[in-house]
Amino acid sequence: MLQQLLSKLGRKRSSxxxxxxxxxxxxxxxxxxxxxxxxxxxxxxxxxxxxxxxEIDEEALEIQLTKTVSEEGDGVVPALIANIPIKSVKNAGRxx
Amino acid sequence: xxxxxxxTSGKGGVGKTTTAANLGTGLSLLGKKVVLVxxxxxxxxxxxxxxxxxxxxxxxxxxxEGTCRLKQALIKDxxxxxxxxxxAAQTRDKNSVTPExxxxxxxxxxxxxxxxxxxxxxxxxxxxxxAIAGADRAIVVTTPEVSAVRDADRIIGLLxxxxxxxxxxxxxxxxxxxxxxxxxxxxxxxxxxxxxxLIGVVPDDENIxxxxxxxxxxxxxxxxxxxxxxxNITRRILGEEVPFMDLAxxxxxxxxxxxxxxxxxx
Ligand SMILES: Nc1ncnc2c1ncn2[C@@H]1O[C@H](COP(=O)(O)OP(=O)(O)O)[C@@H](O)[C@H]1O
Ligand SMILES: [Mg+2]
Numbered sequence: 001m002l003q004q005l006l007s008k009l010g011r012k013r014s015s016x017x018x019x020x021x022x023x024x025x026x027x028x029x030x031x032x033x034x035x036x037x038x039x040x041x042x043x044x045x046x047x048x049x050x051x052x053x054x055e056i057d058e059e060a061l062e063i064q065l066t067k068t069v070s071e072e073g074d075g076v077v078p079a080l081i082a083n084i085p086i087k088s089v090k091n092a093g094r095x096x
Numbered sequence: 097x098x099x100x101x102x103x104t105s106g107k108g109g110v111g112k113t114t115t116a117a118n119l120g121t122g123l124s125l126l127g128k129k130v131v132l133v134x135x136x137x138x139x140x141x142x143x144x145x146x147x148x149x150x151x152x153x154x155x156x157x158x159x160x161e162g163t164c165r166l167k168q169a170l171i172k173d174x175x176x177x178x179x180x181x182x183x184a185a186q187t188r189d190k191n192s193v194t195p196e197x198x199x200x201x202x203x204x205x206x207x208x209x210x211x212x213x214x215x216x217x218x219x220x221x222x223x224x225x226x227a228i229a230g231a232d233r234a235i236v237v238t239t240p241e242v243s244a245v246r247d248a249d250r251i252i253g254l255l256x257x258x259x260x261x262x263x264x265x266x267x268x269x270x271x272x273x274x275x276x277x278x279x280x281x282x283x284x285x286x287x288x289x290x291x292x293x294l295i296g297v298v299p300d301d302e303n304i305x306x307x308x309x310x311x312x313x314x315x316x317x318x319x320x321x322x323x324x325x326x327x328n329i330t331r332r333i334l335g336e337e338v339p340f341m342d343l344a345x346x347x348x349x350x351x352x353x354x355x356x357x358x359x360x361x362x
Contacts, residue, residue: 014277014278014279015278015279016275016278016279016280016281016282016285017278019241019242019281020281020285020289022242023242023245023246023281023289024289026242026246027246027249027289030246030249030250031249031253
């Protein structure tokens, strides 16, 4: 973020910082793809938590790792996108 | 009983063969009995880097298929006491050896040698699987570039999935003047990202090219910076604590990696 600010002020970022940032981003995807269990694990945990508050369609739950444009500017950041169809909200959830 | 160390990287051209040649030679200079095994079937290189290309009669495939006895396929390096090379086959393909055959071969070589150094081909297919099959330890080689570090990360994951825990890292071809200008990732940057133990930093050094031209590994050249780096790594492999060379301007990574694991313990 600071670096993006600096670059906006006209200072050029060093090429190694660019390299490091690109590398970090690409590795987030590589590492998640290398283990096919990764997203399944995340999915399982999400279902466990959400189940406490609402009834969801677990079969239809979709989750994926993608890239999205960062809010701060022109950089691309990794994003975890989950599509969770809700069947109903529990009473306990409503009263909170 | 000796130890089998595989030198691997994922990406080609980062210095696996150079590293295997120098570490093998370096270990023999310290009095160890060493065999270098080239598993890059179809693209053999280690023989020319070692200057032993004219002495090949049998190769790795002959040895595992039983065309010859294992001893017959080992080329003795007359310049360095206790150093041998098992060359790769040049006219066969990578599937002519199986991981099971490699395990058996490594078991046999371990009876005879203190160190079995395996030079791995690029990639993550059959050749890689063969190279790591019989290994006890892995050294991952990378250069300070995005593609090489990315591939190293992939390889580290695959090694760990194959029960080769705690691989160690060599960063090769470091140019300290570029690091200083902010135009090359530093050792700190790379260790930060890969989160593995560092065992050596080898500078980009034209002596490597000169020594490769001659077929005489730089590790035996006292004037070569890269040679010095490789000498340090061989001593670390033997469990010695050797301070990291000051490549100028990289002061603070030295403190970070001071506590080196004994390479032979565990
Ligand atoms: N530290 C170094 N300094 C200069 N050149 C190097 C260094 N390490 C390797 N090289 C050169 O890089 C090229 C690739 O090295 P090599 O060991 O064959 O890589 P790999 O086995 O990983 O494909 C060779 O030409 C080699 O001489
Ligand atoms: Mg090679």
